[in-house]
Amino acid sequence: MSLDYVKFSPGFDKFMPKEYRDMVEHGPFGKKVTVSQMGSFKEILEEHPMCAGCAMTLFIRLAMISFPNPEDTITVGTAGCGRLAISQAAIPFVYGNYGDQSAVASGLSRGLRLRFGDKPKDVVVMAGDGGMADIGFSMTLHSWFRKERFTTIMLDNEVYGNTGGQESGMTNKGQVLKMAPLGKKFEKMDMVGMAKLAGCAYVATVVPNNPRRVESVIKKAVLVAREIGPTYIQAYTSCNIEYSIPTDKVMEDAKNVENDRYQFSEHLTEEAKHYLATRYGFKEYLPKPATATALPQA
């Protein structure tokens, strides 16, 4: 993993499909690209087989643009809709068995640290709510308690989308789904609360209709995971198929859900704030100067 792996061996340039030549010439590798530059560079994720209008795809696309060093990033995923797009990206993807993504990422991130020492190699887990909060729940939580340094991103569509609409722990109470006809019996799990409790250094909730914000949380989460500790992003990525959201209303739905129960939230430990401020120049986390005390009257 280095910039060399995004260069062709001499003599092969003209044999490479155009897509790859574009990636080498106009891709984001070794450059700092932002979501506001979309359309002016070759993205690492373009074609995918997910449903038309799927908000999860938009989120994944934005997340990939936001990786601080895509050439040094490995994504880890599992069964579920998201992997269909994540596996199409032009960066390495490790596909674990259903639910074991955080265990795979733990080993991977430790191995990369042994192999590459201080050179940052970012490991990012992206998986559905079922894969993370149900089947892979113990592995997700244990990776946080063990303070594994990688980023966990939940693609929370509040349903098992890939298998046709079963309820997950993240489905809201009372929600009726194709394969939960009586409605869900218990509350949506508080994974954000658990992430904080388990000691994640950075925790955020976000929806995909604010690309700048998605970019900001992904960047911070990945950077903090390099040195400080586990980070968790929970993204509302609606399933327009299982929730019957017309494709042209997907963003409207995201906005409504954001206003209702998915407000943007961000939690950082003091150590994470200090690190982001001093290492990466995030001014908002610099200690505020003490308010000047009023000068005594002459």
Next chain:
Amino acid sequence: MIPQYGQYSVRPGPEAFLPPAAASMGVVLPDPGQAHINGRIVPEEEAFEEAARMFLGGTVPTIFPGPLVLWAWNEKARKKAKAIKHLFDTLKECAPTGAKPMLIPMPDYRPKYPKINPEVEINPNHPNLTIWHNKIDVCMFVGVHCHQANLSLKIIRGGTNCYTIAMCAQAGHEDACLSFRDASVEKIMHLAEWVKKLKGAVTFGAIKKHVAVLESKDRAGGTRN
């Protein structure tokens, strides 16, 4: 006739939707200095000659370089890439009139959707598409990670009539019709020398006859070697 364990010959298909892994049929990997032809262990030099004959006897002999050589990971990859390019140029120079040598890259292993472009790339998850599209009858894998090569070789044997050669940098591939092991710059260059040496000695399309002979041996019911 269903071949028995130990009698299996690894040769061009189309064999079946799910051909058996050659290893499960008793085909073993060569030791250093050896290679295998159709599953039969041979001294490496014999395999060089056979591979060169197959290349020259093909109507569309094709080299499939994989990510390990296509991308400039390190000096070794760059050197191997140069040698492969040399082999390809030699093949173009020496192939009989009518043959159409190709070099088609396998840049990565993504299960690409909605589809690959078989004219310009090959993908390990459906290598048959590229082979069918270009009517490739002999190919060589080089620089492809072993697990992906095994998958592709089996799919090719299952669904196409393409003769497969593996220039493997590790211990070789049972699932190729012919496999080298410990591939190096020198070995790739040596294969190019053999191609040069046999220039004019192999007739256009001779591979068809070769495959027919293998098949008639099968029908005769003897061991498939």
